[in-house]
Amino acid sequence: xxxxxxxxxxxxxxxxxxxxxxxxxxxxxxxxxxxxxxxxxxxxxxxxxxxxxxxxxxxxxxxxxxxxxxxxxxxxxxxxxxxxxxxxxxxxxxxxxxxxxxxxxxxxxxxxxxxxxxxxxxx
Numbered sequence: 001x002x003x004x005x006x007x008x009x010x011x012x013x014x015x016x017x018x019x020x021x022x023x024x025x026x027x028x029x030x031x032x033x034x035x036x037x038x039x040x041x042x043x044x045x046x047x048x049x050x051x052x053x054x055x056x057x058x059x060x061x062x063x064x065x066x067x068x069x070x071x072x073x074x075x076x077x078x079x080x081x082x083x084x085x086x087x088x089x090x091x092x093x094x095x096x097x098x099x100x101x102x103x104x105x106x107x108x109x110x111x112x113x114x115x116x117x118x119x120x121x122x123x
Contacts, residue, residue, distance in 0.1 A: 003089060003093050003096065004061055005058055006058060006059050006063075007057070007058040007097075008028075008053060008055050008057040008058070009052055009053055009054060009101060010055040011105075012055065012100070012101050012104045015104050015105060015107075016057070016104060016108075019031050019104075019108055019113070019119075022114060023113070023115060023118075023119050024115070028057055028059060029063050029064050031104070031107075032059075032100055032104065034103070034122075035099075035101075035102075035103030036072070036096070036099055036103050037075075038103040038107055039098075039099035039103030039106065040075055040079055040099055040103075042102075043082075045083055046098040046099060046101075047102075048098070051097055073092075076096055080092060080095050
């Protein structure tokens with residue numbers, strides 16, 4: 001897993017399509033940022049499982065993080081430390097992947113998600 005390219009699973013892609021429709025947010029990277037933040041806010045570790053990034057959705061780290069790249073990187077490093085992981089590129093990539101997918105799943109699973117206002121209220 002690398003931070004250079006952020007890839008999503010087919011399940012996450014399908015969930016993002018629904019979220020785009022519900023929230024009106026059209027950019028994958030913006031919705032992914034929300035997913036990451038929602039997951040990082042939860043102090044419990046994500047259920048460890050292999051995530052198969054088999055969809056056609058991928059973006060560079062620069063596209064994902066935008067002008068807030070340093071902030072997202074600091075959050076990922078902090079989370080690695082809190083979870084007892086060495087801060088390495090591999091662990092940062094793993095942490096990004098599992099938290100990104102958990103957060104997207106959490107947001108997409110909300111039955112009360114009807115607008116961008118509902119999304120904002122999560123964080």
